[in-house]
Amino acid sequence: MTDRPTTTTDAGIAAPSDEFSQSVGSNGPLLMQDHYVIQKMAQFNRERVPERVVHAKGGGAHGILKMTADVSQYTKADLFQPGRETPLFLRFSTVAGELGFPDTVRDPRGFAIKFYTQHGNYDLVGNNTPIFFIRDPSQFSDFIHSQKRRQDTHLHDHNMQWDFWTGTPASAHQVTFLMSDRGTPRTWRNMHGFGSHTFMWINAGGEKFWIKYHFKTNQGIENFTDAEAAAMAGEDRDFHIRDLFTAIKSGDHPSWTLQVQVMPFEAAADYRFNPFDLTKVWPHGDFPPIDIGTMTLNRNPENYFAEVEQAAFEPANLVPGIAASPDKMLQGRLFSYPDTHRYRIGPNYLQLPVNRPKVPVHSYNKDGAMRYENYGDPVYAPNSYGGPVAAPELYAHEGYGVTGEIIRSAYRLHAEDDDFGQPGTLYRDVLSETDRANLASNIVGHMKSDGPVTAEILPKVIAYWTSVDADLGARVSKLYNGG
Ligand code: NDP
Numbered sequence: 001m002t003d004r005p006t007t008t009t010d011a012g013i014a015a016p017s018d019e020f021s022q023s024v025g026s027n028g029p030l031l032m033q034d035h036y037v038i039q040k041m042a043q044f045n046r047e048r049v050p051e052r053v054v055h056a057k058g059g060g061a062h063g064i065l066k067m068t069a070d071v072s073q074y075t076k077a078d079l080f081q082p083g084r085e086t087p088l089f090l091r092f093s094t095v096a097g098e099l100g101f102p103d104t105v106r107d108p109r110g111f112a113i114k115f116y117t118q119h120g121n122y123d124l125v126g127n128n129t130p131i132f133f134i135r136d137p138s139q140f141s142d143f144i145h146s147q148k149r150r151q152d153t154h155l156h157d158h159n160m161q162w163d164f165w166t167g168t169p170a171s172a173h174q175v176t177f178l179m180s181d182r183g184t185p186r187t188w189r190n191m192h193g194f195g196s197h198t199f200m201w202i203n204a205g206g207e208k209f210w211i212k213y214h215f216k217t218n219q220g221i222e223n224f225t226d227a228e229a230a231a232m233a234g235e236d237r238d239f240h241i242r243d244l245f246t247a248i249k250s251g252d253h254p255s256w257t258l259q260v261q262v263m264p265f266e267a268a269a270d271y272r273f274n275p276f277d278l279t280k281v282w283p284h285g286d287f288p289p290i291d292i293g294t295m296t297l298n299r300n301p302e303n304y305f306a307e308v309e310q311a312a313f314e315p316a317n318l319v320p321g322i323a324a325s326p327d328k329m330l331q332g333r334l335f336s337y338p339d340t341h342r343y344r345i346g347p348n349y350l351q352l353p354v355n356r357p358k359v360p361v362h363s364y365n366k367d368g369a370m371r372y373e374n375y376g377d378p379v380y381a382p383n384s385y386g387g388p389v390a391a392p393e394l395y396a397h398e399g400y401g402v403t404g405e406i407i408r409s410a411y412r413l414h415a416e417d418d419d420f421g422q423p424g425t426l427y428r429d430v431l432s433e434t435d436r437a438n439l440a441s442n443i444v445g446h447m448k449s450d451g452p453v454t455a456e457i458l459p460k461v462i463a464y465w466t467s468v469d470a471d472l473g474a475r476v477s478k479l480y481n482g483g
Contacts, residue, residue: 058093137332
């Protein structure tokens with residue numbers, strides 16, 4: 001006898017062998033009745049859930065948000081009350097590559113956080129950039145198709161990417177970010193995170209504010225150059241996963257300072273930029289960031305599939321005191337994220353340990369594939385039998401007035417709603433001379449690789465960068481032509 005546990009079927013029945021199928025004689029055929037081996041093979045065939053259509057490759061860790069300031073004058077949300085400590089799970093990712101893709105490729109990084117608050121789960125599904133490529137969700141699948149593989153060759157194709165970007169000038173700010181050295185962060189620990197969208201905060205008195213979140217790395221910004229990122233992709237495809245896991249395991253817990261920018265509710269209407277346009281930042285000079293908390297990652301997952309692969313983040317998980325803004329990309333994501341989880345993991349994904357809230361759930365939803373917990377009778381509302389009742393008073397002040405015709409159009413209502421102003425400011429006023437030189441060379445390296453830019457698209461690319469800044473356009477043109 002051994003003190004090791006007995007192998008069992010998934011039904012808990014002792015397994016007959018760890019090595020041998022049941023056969024008729026030593027060389028005879030195998031038997032249908034060998035349920036243990038049949039279950040083993042069948043379960044293996046079903047080990048993969050579909051990978052995420054975007055943000056497939058990633059890693060994550062558990063942690064905590066500790067509040068360091070009092071922002072109760074802006075929000076009544078439980079997790080942001082003075083002194084509150086809220087457990088969380090954070091998943092980092094690349095966007096375009098599949099599972100197994102190298103971690104260090106040029107790409108935005110996902111920065112998705114699930115806060116297990118005392119009022120239910122609050123998900124903030126951000127990136128390492130404060131902006132995005134498009135401002136209307138109707139373009140999202142087109143944008144992602146241009147980032148993925150071609151139908152004919154099954155290869156990535158940079159010409160396709162430049163064709164989409166130059167045809168969509170709203171992309172210029174994010175593409176400038178992406179092509180800068182911040183497009184290849186050295187580690188996940190060495191980059192900022194941003195909530196990116198504008199959200200509404202509501203205080204206990206019912207006053208409303210518009211806010212943006214920034215998570216500033218306390219490890220300092222560190223980036224790879226294009227060449228370093230490419231070399232690391234060959235050396236260690238999982239460099240970012242390994243770095244985070246190793247740091248946390250050794251007790252080196254990475255942290256970020258949480259900042260918010262707060263805009264008075266009424267200021268949105270005539271602000272110089274559309275404050276709900278995901279391709280724009282709010283310049284810090286207009287709305288200075290305030291330090292409000294510290295987020296620390298302090299515990300590695302014990303089971304990658306259960307905790308990282310099955311983690312399901314959804315911007316629609318908003319708790320009382322936080323509400324959606326009219327940002328069109330956010331509005332689209334409110335639908336899209338839970339929809340993709342129902343497809344990818346199944347309709348009851350919210351019952352999985354990493355996704356379930358740490359507060360009781362009292363819901364009239366029931367049944368469906370893989371549900372293991374129902375809430376019992378009565379199964380309808382209203383009822384006369386003591387079932388749960390909603391709390392409309394918690395959401396009483398979220399509303400705001402809107403008027404207008406039903407239309408399809410771009411934002412062009414604010415004084416500086418152009419596509420090239422903010423990336424131009426980034427190029428001229430924020431980047432150092434080294435950053436600018438690297439930006440131009442990263443752009444040209446990208447244009448010349450992996451399905452290089454064709455003669456048809458080339459003038460559009462030069463015009464795009466010239467619109468960001470004439471000097472940048474000239475540099476790209478010169479470098480491209482070997483200058
Ligand atoms: P500020 O001068 O007040 O702040 C500049 C911002 O740019 C800081 O957040 C800084 O982050 C960040 N930054 C510094 N170097 C780089 C780089 N190489 N690549 C990308 N970002 C960098 O400027 P404004 O707020 O007036 O904004 C000016 C421009 O800065 C914007 O048009 C936008 O492109 C960019 N930016 C603005 C942000 C915002 O939320 N306002 C956020 C990020 C970028 P750090 O603290 O690490 O130095």
